[in-house]
Amino acid sequence: MDALDMIIDEFPHVTLLCFVLLGAxxxxxxNVVIYRLPRGMSVQRPARSICPRCxxxxxWYLNIPLVSWLQLRGRSACCGxxxxxxxxxxxxxxxxxxxxxxxxxxxEGVLPLLxxxxxxACMLALxxxxxEEMVVHVPxxxxxxxxxxxxxxxxxxxVEPLAQQPWEGLLWGGVxxxxxxxxxxxxxxxxxLCLGRVKRVFSQPEPWCVRQVGEDIVLSVGGREYKWxxxxxxxxxxxxxxxxxxxxxxxxxxxxxxxEEEALVLPGGVRRSLEDFERLSGTCSGVRICxxxxxxxxxxxxxxxGSLCGxxxxxxxxxxxxxxxLFAALLMQVxxxxxxxxxxxxxxxxxxxxxxxxxxxxxxLSLVS
Numbered sequence: 423m424d425a426l427d428m429i430i431d432e433f434p435h436v437t438l439l440c441f442v443l444l445g446a447x448x449x450x451x452x453n454v455v456i457y458r459l460p461r462g463m464s465v466q467r468p469a470r471s472i473c474p475r476c477x478x479x480x481x482w483y484l485n486i487p488l489v490s491w492l493q494l495r496g497r498s499a500c501c502g503x504x505x506x507x508x509x510x511x512x513x514x515x516x517x518x519x520x521x522x523x524x525x526x527x528x529x530e531g532v533l534p535l536l537x538x539x540x541x542x543a544c545m546l547a548l549x550x551x552x553x554e555e556m557v558v559h560v561p562x563x564x565x566x567x568x569x570x571x572x573x574x575x576x577x578x579x580x581v582e583p584l585a586q587q588p589w590e591g592l593l594w595g596g597v598x599x600x601x602x603x604x605x606x607x608x609x610x611x612x613x614x615l616c617l618g619r620v621k622r623v624f625s626q627p628e629p630w631c632v633r634q635v636g637e638d639i640v641l642s643v644g645g646r647e648y649k650w651x652x653x654x655x656x657x658x659x660x661x662x663x664x665x666x667x668x669x670x671x672x673x674x675x676x677x678x679x680x681x682e683e684e685a686l687v688l689p690g691g692v693r694r695s696l697e698d699f700e701r702l703s704g705t706c707s708g709v710r711i712c713x714x715x716x717x718x719x720x721x722x723x724x725x726x727x728g729s730l731c732g733x734x735x736x737x738x739x740x741x742x743x744x745x746x747x748l749f750a751a752l753l754m755q756v757x758x759x760x761x762x763x764x765x766x767x768x769x770x771x772x773x774x775x776x777x778x779x780x781x782x783x784x785x786x787l788s789l790v791s
Contacts, residue, residue, distance in 0.1 A: 452516060545726065627705040664706055
């Protein structure tokens with residue numbers, strides 16, 4: 423390692439270029455991860471990258487990071503179909519991320535820097551997957567947390583300015599990870615209790631109806647409509663109709679009818695698939711909707727963030743991520759009630775903290791002093 427540190431001291435610009443190229447190569451691999459993991463595919467098999475359109479293996483000379491997409495003008499060489507610009511952007515962002523980490527933390531040591539790069543690559547993949555699929559891959563978040571803890575153990579100052587020993591870095595990284603997970607679980611619980619529940623009681627029975635509208639399912643009850651895509655964002659969401667019955671099930675006794683994402687649960691506990699009906703209707707005396715206001719994967723993202731950014735970084739990510747998410751929602755003109763992933767805003771805020779957290783704290787202290 424002494425010889426490597428000497429090379430870095432002598433040729434810092436070459437070292438930075440090496441990290442940029444490494445980031446571009448890792449970004450190419452991240453595209454494989456981003457495409458396959460949400461679809462339940464193996465990252466190892468097939469070993470070679472395949473065309474996302476027709477599944478034909480891509481030869482190595484057409485799979486050069488940052489070059490091949492531009493060379494092919496965004497189209498597959500095998501079938502001529504367009505390839506999303508996201509593939510090139512992921513390679514570019516990963517190259518810039520590795521280069522930025524090397525520029526800021528190069529003299530902290532090569533091993534901590536490599537662990538931070540691993541953490542950053544996992545977080546970038548989690549960001550893109552949550553943006554595209556609205557799902558956080560928990561095993562990948564745990565891998566990111568492992569990289570974060572390793573970096574914290576190798577360089578304790580990354581998570582706690584007063585830490586000196588490796589065990590102190592691991593301790594503070596572990597505390598940050600656990601605090602992040604527990605805090606976000608608490609926020610999700612409180613949010614669901616305060617904002618995620620709708621309860622209405624009618625003075626007299628009101629008609630209700632479940633029908634297909636385009637690609638979505640809509641529940642109409644009491645003069646209001648509730649879209650399936652807005653209610654059933656996370657598993658565990660449910661809709662309960664009090665003193666209800668379904669006209670299509672004349673034999674069913676009236677009582678509490680529960681609507682789940684893909685099933686109708688009758689008063690006696692009998693489950694019927696919604697696919698068995700083109701339309702459901704009846705009357706009820708009240709409705710209660712229970713849904714989550716935060717994705718179940720966000721606490722795992724907070725765990726990965728806390729492992730390298732500490733509990734301070736978790737708090738910053740929640741606050742700054744909320745502002746980033748609000749700005750993105752306004753920019754994209756997201757309608758009220760329309761689901762939007764919070765993970766990308768969290769990751770973006772965590773990266774801001776990782777690069778400029780110390781400077782932000784110093785600026786804040788100078789303002790209040």
